[in-house]
Amino acid sequence: MSLPTLPDAEAQCxxxxxxxxxxxxxxxxxxxxxxxxxxxxxxxxxxxxxxGEIGLIDVSFYRDDFGEKGLHPxxxxxxxxxxxxARHLILVDDVLYTGRTTRAAINELFDYGRxxxxxxxxxxxxGGRELPVCAEFCTWQVxxxxxxxxVLEPDPSxxxxxxxxxxx
Amino acid sequence: MHNPQLxxxxxxxxxxxxxxLPRDVxxxxxxxxxxxxxxxxxxxxxxxxxxxxxxxxxxFENSTRTRTTFEIAAKRLSADVIxxxxxxxxxxxxxxxxxxxxxxxxxxxxxxxxxxxxxGAPYLIAEHLRRTGRDDVHVVNAGDGRHAHPTQGLLDxxxxxxxxxxxxxxxxxxxxxxxxxxxARSDIHxxxxxGAAEVRAVGPQTLLPTAIERMGVRVFKxxxxxxxxxxxxxxxxxxxxxxxxxxxxxxxxxxxCYGLTPEVLALAKEDAIVxxxxxxxxxxxxxxxxxxxxxxxxxxQVTFGIAxxxxxxxxxxxx
Numbered sequence: 205m206s207l208p209t210l211p212d213a214e215a216q217c218x219x220x221x222x223x224x225x226x227x228x229x230x231x232x233x234x235x236x237x238x239x240x241x242x243x244x245x246x247x248x249x250x251x252x253x254x255x256g257e258i259g260l261i262d263v264s265f266y267r268d269d270f271g272e273k274g275l276h277p278x279x280x281x282x283x284x285x286x287x288x289x290a291r292h293l294i295l296v297d298d299v300l301y302t303g304r305t306t307r308a309a310i311n312e313l314f315d316y317g318r319x320x321x322x323x324x325x326x327x328x329x330x331g332g333r334e335l336p337v338c339a340e341f342c343t344w345q346v347x348x349x350x351x352x353x354x355v356l357e358p359d360p361s362x363x364x365x366x367x368x369x370x371x372x
Numbered sequence: 373m374h375n376p377q378l379x380x381x382x383x384x385x386x387x388x389x390x391x392x393l394p395r396d397v398x399x400x401x402x403x404x405x406x407x408x409x410x411x412x413x414x415x416x417x418x419x420x421x422x423x424x425x426x427x428x429x430x431x432f433e434n435s436t437r438t439r440t441t442f443e444i445a446a447k448r449l450s451a452d453v454i455x456x457x458x459x460x461x462x463x464x465x466x467x468x469x470x471x472x473x474x475x476x477x478x479x480x481x482x483x484x485x486x487x488x489x490x491x492g493a494p495y496l497i498a499e500h501l502r503r504t505g506r507d508d509v510h511v512v513n514a515g516d517g518r519h520a521h522p523t524q525g526l527l528d529x530x531x532x533x534x535x536x537x538x539x540x541x542x543x544x545x546x547x548x549x550x551x552x553x554x555x556a557r558s559d560i561h562x563x564x565x566x567g568a569a570e571v572r573a574v575g576p577q578t579l580l581p582t583a584i585e586r587m588g589v590r591v592f593k594x595x596x597x598x599x600x601x602x603x604x605x606x607x608x609x610x611x612x613x614x615x616x617x618x619x620x621x622x623x624x625x626x627x628x629c630y631g632l633t634p635e636v637l638a639l640a641k642e643d644a645i646v647x648x649x650x651x652x653x654x655x656x657x658x659x660x661x662x663x664x665x666x667x668x669x670x671x672x673q674v675t676f677g678i679a680x681x682x683x684x685x686x687x688x689x690x691x
């Protein structure tokens with residue numbers, strides 16, 4: 205398998221917003237998973253013209269590999285600046301892979317209350333699921349070898365772009 | 373040199389003293405603590421990080437406040453906490469410190485939080501665990517003799533960083549019974565590692581350790597001189613038992629010379645903050661008008677102390 209052609213991440217954000225738009229409820233709130241998901245959630249919030257702040261979530265305190273890997277060296281504070289009880293939430297991440305990050309994020313969200321629903325929006329789905337998780341909104345299905353990692357990051361001008369890293 | 377606190381990968385395995393810890397380890401703990409602050413504001417004040425782990429509070433010396441803050445921190449990490457009043461049980465029956473430790477390790481302890489009147493007791497336990505091949509069990513020093521109180525030092529640094537942002541231009545005065553204070557020692561080491569511009573030790577001759585200048589501090593025997601122009605004032609508790617030891621004439625006399633009153637505090641910078649590790653002796657080392665005044669951040673220290681201890685325990689448990 206060779207390296208995939210990497211799409212324009214900013215254009216993907218626009219496409220993702222259009223997928224979400226018809227399903228928006230009056231009280232839908234976005235929650236971005238650090239770091240990639242937060243950048244995308246900020247784009248979506250702007251593109252969809254949502255009022256209010258987005259939620260930010262860092263799942264480091266909820267990861268299931270703490271026993272093997274220890275605490276992530278750069279933990280960011282979680283911040284959910286709105287009441288989530290009975291709200292419709294869209295969890296936003298850059299890449300969906302094993303589903304473990306999503307599981308951790310859902311657990312963390314439920315420590316803040318009981319949302320009416322939680323949906324998942326991602327830019328990329330690279331398969332390889334280890335848990336029964338699927339994204340309701342997704343712009344890119346991609347197959348990758350296990351040693352490869354998709355990394356989303358802003359370039360110096362702040363535009364989001366993909367990079368493919370090989371750990372082999 | 374072998375640092376008994378670090379594992380083979382240079383990660384923190386025990387927290388015994390701030391002395392000898394690199395700046396990036398300290399900064400990492402403080403950064404992690406910032407993320408834990410928010411957990412205590414939630415409806416469910418708990419994260420599952422240490423679920424299933426057993427934390428033993430081994431307090432050979434009484435300290436309800438420190439023990440409670442460690443207990444709260446461990447519980448907010450979902451650990452099981454066992455409080456052992458060892459001073460009144462095993463030790464009283466003649467069991468040695470290391471026998472007590474071996475027994476608790478056999479009960480599958482994952483972490484010991486140790487308070488002991490003898491300097492070096494937590495180090496002794498950490499070395500014993502290493503020799504017996506139980507490096508997977510972690511030790512946190514919750515105060516040993518006159519030696520160190522690293523989590524108090526760290527929470528003091530967290531507090532200073534929270535209010536002052538940067539250490540490089542700060543003048544910090546530590547005032548009072550420096551001779552008997554493990555907090556003072558931990559603060560001096562931490563301020564040095566984090567690059568504070570000037571650290572002052574202020575107190576009467578009888579309560580200043582000899583050769584304290586070698587720790588890189590400026591010594592002041594006059595409170596007014598010592599406070600002048602400071603950004604941060606750390607008041608230390610005057611332990612009542614010191615009065616009997618002929619080190620001081622009386623509490624009233626001490627307050628007259630070294631008590632922090634609004635008039636004396638006015639000599640510090642206008643935006644100076646006042647800290648105290650607690651418990652306070654109002655009217656002995658600190659005037660109520662200062663303790664309850666707008667510059668006091670003493671209760672913030674208590675709140676931050678929980679987050680800092682959560683950070684320390686989770687970093688150790690993950691290494």
